[in-house]
Amino acid sequence: MTTPARSRSTRPLRPKGQGQWALGHLEPLNPNERMKKDQDGLAVRDRILNHYPYTGFAGIDPQDLRGRFRWWGLYTQRKEGIDGGKTAILEPEELDAPFFMQRIRLDGGQLTSDQLRVIAGISTRFGRDVADVTDRQNIQLHWIRIEDVPAIWAALEGAGMTTAEACGDTPRVILGCPLAGVDGDEIIDATPAIEETVQRYVGDTSLSNLPRKFKSAISGCADQCTLHEINDIAFVGAVHPEFGAGYDLWVGGGLSTNPKLGVRLGTFVAADRVAEVWYAVASLFRDYGYRRMRTRARLKFLVADMGPEWVRTTLEKEYLTAPLPDGPPPPPPRNEGRDHIGIHQQSDGRLAVGFAPRAGRLSGTTLTAVADLADRFAAGRIRATTTQKLVILDVDPAGADQLTAELAALDLVVRPSVFRRGTMACTGIEFCKLAIVETKAKAGALIDELERRLPDFDEPIGIHVNGCPNACARFQVADIGLKGSLVPDESGEMVEGFQLHLGGHLGVRSRLGRKSRGLKVTSAGVADYVDGLLRAYSDGRDEGESFADWVERADESVLAAPADRAGAVAPAEPEPEPASGASGAV
Known part of the structure; x- marks a missing residue:
């Protein structure tokens, strides 16, 4: 454990x-703090490689199994057949299956075709051909046995990838724009800053015992696609009138059960100081972050209590080599969608082709096919996005239509419906021990049903399906956020369902979704509810009014019972279009 810095604060904490x-x-x-004091989480690596593969799952020390393993991206998987009503009742060992989720960190979402083939091969050989692209640009595999982890890590590390600090009380993956370096409108290419920060600090034991997770974003994207408002620390592209292109610094964002939007510190960070400033904020969090109650251990609580002025003053006096100049805010995002789906021209004349799986669910077999397409039609560069999507860079314009068609044959849609484009889902009860409800299949079925019922609906709409209150799918900042819970059906029996959070938005005017304690829907009734809600919006909005703005002013009664409108307009049977996203399995 790193020796903590002495208190030199100019203001006593409260x-x-x-x-x-x-x-x-x-x-x-x-x-958790006792576990980390006993031994640093990174130190479990040797036991994972050289001891536990021989003892098997039953021989893993509980502190390692449910604690230190996370420092290397391993979470225990939920035992099959345990319903959501028992999630908070059973002991951890009763929920554990003898398998793991393995998270692979992809800083900046960056992949080569060869790296993607390695991940795909691991999925098909060791993970029952399941792979998920997450909303933090990672790829997660499931059904991993401890006996296979050494071979998996050898394959990943041999291809230049790592699982180090993919989970745990550590600096997690650093988000970056998937079009960094090729988007002609970007304010600054953040790739060098991400690479320097990762090289210097990922695996550094001075930061491997933070109070909780530490989520980062570094981007000069014109769309602000890395969602700086909900990260612990974010560097947002901005242009200083004297110093030129650099970054505006934000801190203290985060969702989960107590969501808070990040705040600007009002500083300008030059490109060559990003790694230093990132390390300074992480160190401040290490030293001043709350460790008594785990539910208050995120940086957002410290920032909320002490305020941005204290954070800036403490950074400059105790952690930085020189003060930071004042700086301007970033410009508004170019595109409120912020997802890079579709076909976009790169600065060099080639194309970036972004495509949508179903709520992030893929297979190793499909990933192998994507890698092959990236080599056939482009230069083998692939990027993950913060919306559970993928992008192939450097596509020859002459091959874009053929690539689009071949992706569509894999149920990967370049021109998706607004429902395919805007729907995300967390892992859910299928694998997650915290989940209460199923999510991935529900999200896929909801996409199909909404495309069938509302074929002409074309307003951007975010529908985020979350299996529990922990907000892995960011339900509080979605147009329609579905938070998994048990709800009463018509007979009063408790069944899978969702609490509604409506009108969340990140962008020019960021805000958390509107919620009402009684606004809940059963899982079986979700399609009717969303159908009716979108019809009510279409009928009641002002010209050009976004869904989030309409929800903000809508009467509670309209939001509470929109299912009455479902099916009010008989849906047409549209002719299937190429790349419509209306077919395929989750």
């Missing part, structure tokens, strides 16, 4: 007694 190292509160105050 509230006190929160386990902050910088104030001398060194005694671990919860089980």
Whole structure:
């Protein structure tokens, strides 16, 4: 464990007694802190490689299994057949299946075709041909056995990839724009800043014991696609009138059960200082972050309590080599969609082709086919997005139509419906021990049903399906956020369902979704509810009014019972179009 810095703050923290190292509160105050004090999470690597493959799952120490394994991207998988009503009742060992989810960190979402083939091969050989692209640009595999982890890591590391600090109380993957370096409208190419930060600090034991996870984004994207508003730290492309292109610094964003939007520090960060400033903020979080109660251990709580002025002052006085100049805010996003789906011209005249799986669910077999297409039609560069999508860079314009058709044959849609484009889903009860409801199949079925019922609906709409309150699918900032819970059906029996969060939005006017404690829907009734809600919006909106703006002013009664409108207009039977996204399995 790194020796904490002495307190040199110019202002006493409040509230006190929160386990902050910088104030001398060194005694671990919860089980996770005791586990980390016993041994650093990164130190479990040797046991994973050289001990546990021989003992098998039953021989894994519980502190390693449900603690330190996360420092290397391994989470225990949910045992099959356990319903959501038992999620919060059973002990962890009762929920564990003898398999793991393996998260592969892809900083900036960057992949080569050869790397994607390696991931695909691991999925087909060791993971029952399942792979998920996440909304943090990672790829996750499932059904992984401890006996196979050494071979998996050898394959990944041999291809230049890692699972280090993909989970745990560490600096997680750094988000970056998938079009970095090729988008002619970008403010600055953040690739060098991401690479320097990763090279210097991922795996650094000075940051491997943070109070909680630390989520980062570094991007000069004109669309602001890395969602700086909900990261612990974000560098957002901005142009200083004196110093030119660089970054505006944001801190303290995060969702989960107590969502908060990030705040600007009002500083300008030059490109050559990004890694230094990133490390300074992470170190401040390490030293001053709350460690007594795990539910308040994220940076967002410290920022909310102390304010951005204290954060900036403390950074400059205690952690940085020189103060940061004041800086302008970033310009508004070019595109509120922020997803890079479709065909976009690169600055060199080639094309970036972004396409949508179904709520991030893929297979190793499909990923192999994508890698082959990236070699046939482009230069073998592939990027993951923050909306569970993929992009192939450097496509020859002459081959774009053929590539689009071949992707469509894989149920990967370049010109998706608004429903395919805007729907995301977390892992859900299929694999996650925290989940209450199923998500991936529900999201896929919802896409199909909405495309059938509302074929002419073309307004951008985000529908995020989350299996529990922890917001892995960002339900609080979606137009329609579905938070998994148990709800009563018509007979009063508790069944799978969702609490509704409506009108969330990130962009020019960011805000969290509107919620009402009683606004819930059964899983079986989701399609009717969303259908009716979108019809109510279409009928009641002002010209040019977005869904989020309409929800903000809509009467509660309209939001509470829109299912009455479902099917009010008989849906036409549209002719299937190429790349419509209306077919295929989850």
